[in-house]
Amino acid sequence: GAVVSQHPSWVICKSGTSVKIECRSLDFQATTMFWYRQFPKQSLMLMATSNEGSKATYEQGVEKDKFLINHASLTLSTLTVTSAHPEDSSFYICSAKDRSWFAGNTIYFGEGSWLTVV
């Protein structure tokens, strides 16, 4: 089946620095990708919709200047956490929709990226 890959799987960064997480659709093109955040023992919370070639759409309460999203190609979206703080430590997950007819509009998720800010 379709694969969505994230990199890195885990990252530790110092408070105040920025960190970039990549999300790639490996065998299909995705004009739209999604970024979620998940805190321990909680459900996934949608952060933003990443649109290829245009600005991302952020959910209410998510700071667009802190969580920069770039969707430069049909297979790659990046999430940059700027000026990271310990409260940004979380599990970040991306997803993409396979629009091909045989995929039935199924949405696939990446493996997730653990961010720890120290």
Added chain:
Amino acid sequence: DAKTTQPPSMDCAEGRAANLPCNHSTISGNEYVYWYRQIHSQGPQYIIHGLKNNETNEMASLIITEDRKSSTLILPHATLRDTAVYYCIVRPTSNTGKLIFGQGTTLQVKP
């Protein structure tokens, strides 16, 4: 998108069928029922989806009531590896792919 209601947790004996219910009483005619699961520290995994007919694949079966207000995901022979959080989500196929997750059901498969 329609809201779903699931029990917070369930137990199942290994080798037995696991039946996970989901209520979606406000589902619209153009909305599908999707099931995903999330094993600890991994991204969600697609399981199955359906509109109004029952569906079956290599992972599970999906039974949707005639009025479409509820559904049941069936894992026919649960294994320890099926221990996960199971999410029931409804969304229209015209949706770009945005999924709104509820709290899901934590299924614990016990030996």
